Amino acid sequence: MRILFLGDLVGRSGRDAVTEALPGLRRDLALDCVVVNAENASHGFGLAPDMARALLAAGADAITLGNHAWDRKEIIPYIEQEPRLLRPLNYPPGTPGRGVAEIPLRDGRKVLVMNAMGRLFMDALDDPFRGVQQALLPHRMGAGGTVAAAILDFHAEASSEKLAMGHSFDGRLSLVVGTHTHTPSADHQVLPGGTAYMTDAGMCGDYDSVIGMEKGGAALRFWKKVPGERLAPAEGAATICGLFVETDVTTGxxxxAEPLRLGGRLSQAMPA
Structure with a gap:
């Protein structure tokens, strides 16, 4: 199976770049499954339902969120009715939506997609490690299993927490990939047990910015240490950043695991 995971979409620049490129990427890379983190798609804060629909129509099989999941209030009724839109599974019980789903693919196979959020330098949510472990209990990957592959988007600040998650579930997941920092890491690899890993997939947005936001206002906050105007996304050409993974059909x-960087300012990288 050929999987593409795309990091945080930021603002119109990231949205437009991904929706335009995704049909061609699906064709050229013969992709079976595409997962996109879109928690910053709406002006940098949250995701609106019409934007989610556009990403799904462009070719995303599932959309994940993070700490900005609820910034657009209209997403709450939508997430209840759209099983392909996931928020972190370690939000408290009773939170709208879901953090894990079996996603049906175009060829009839199913992929388990999970979204969890870290706790180091983040909100004090439930334990993501035990949450992922619990979510995995009913499932087995590969031929004859319940799902062909299993993917975890771990939305976290600390690289140590992300690495701990990767090693904890090495051999039990097809992919553990980090989001949230908006900066692509250079540690893409297949761990010893067979799980693809990358500390952060980066963002899909304008890199002439401060993690996707207009650089003047963002830098001024560090200089003056007082709140300023609401940050706005940078609107230059976006670099699409993500991770391509190929899995074994028998084991999942x-x-x-190879990085993808397309367009914009960063050096280009396209999987073979």
Missing amino acids: LARR
Whole structure:
């Protein structure tokens, strides 16, 4: 199975770049599954239902969120009715939506997609490690299993927490990929047990910015240490950043993991 995970979409620049490129990427890379983190898609804060619909129509099989999940209030009724839109599974019981789903693919197979949020330098949510462990209990990957592959978007600040998650579930997930920092890490790899890993997939947005936001206002906050105007996304050409993973059909584990960087300012990288 060929999987593409795309990091945080930021603002119109990121949205437009991904919706325009995704049909071609699906074709050229022969993708079976595409997962997109879109928690910053709406002017940098949250996701609106019409934007989610556009991403799904463009070719995303599932959309994940994070700490900005509820910034657009109209997403609450929508997330209840759209099983392909996931928020972190370690929000308290009773939170709208879901953090784990079996996503049906175009060829009839199913992929388990999970979204969890870290706790180090983040909100004090429930334990993401035990949450992921609980979510995995009913499932087995590969031929004859309940799902062909299993993917975790771990939305977290600390690289140590992300690495701990990757190693904790090495051999039990096809992919553990980090989001949230908006900066692509260079540690893409297949862990010893067969789980593809990358500390942060980066963002899909304008890199002539401060993590996707207009750089003047963002920098001024560090200089003056007082609140300023609401930050606005940078609107230059976006770099689409993510991770490509190919899995073994028998086991569901990863055979290779390669970065994708397309367009914009960063050096380009396209999986073979």
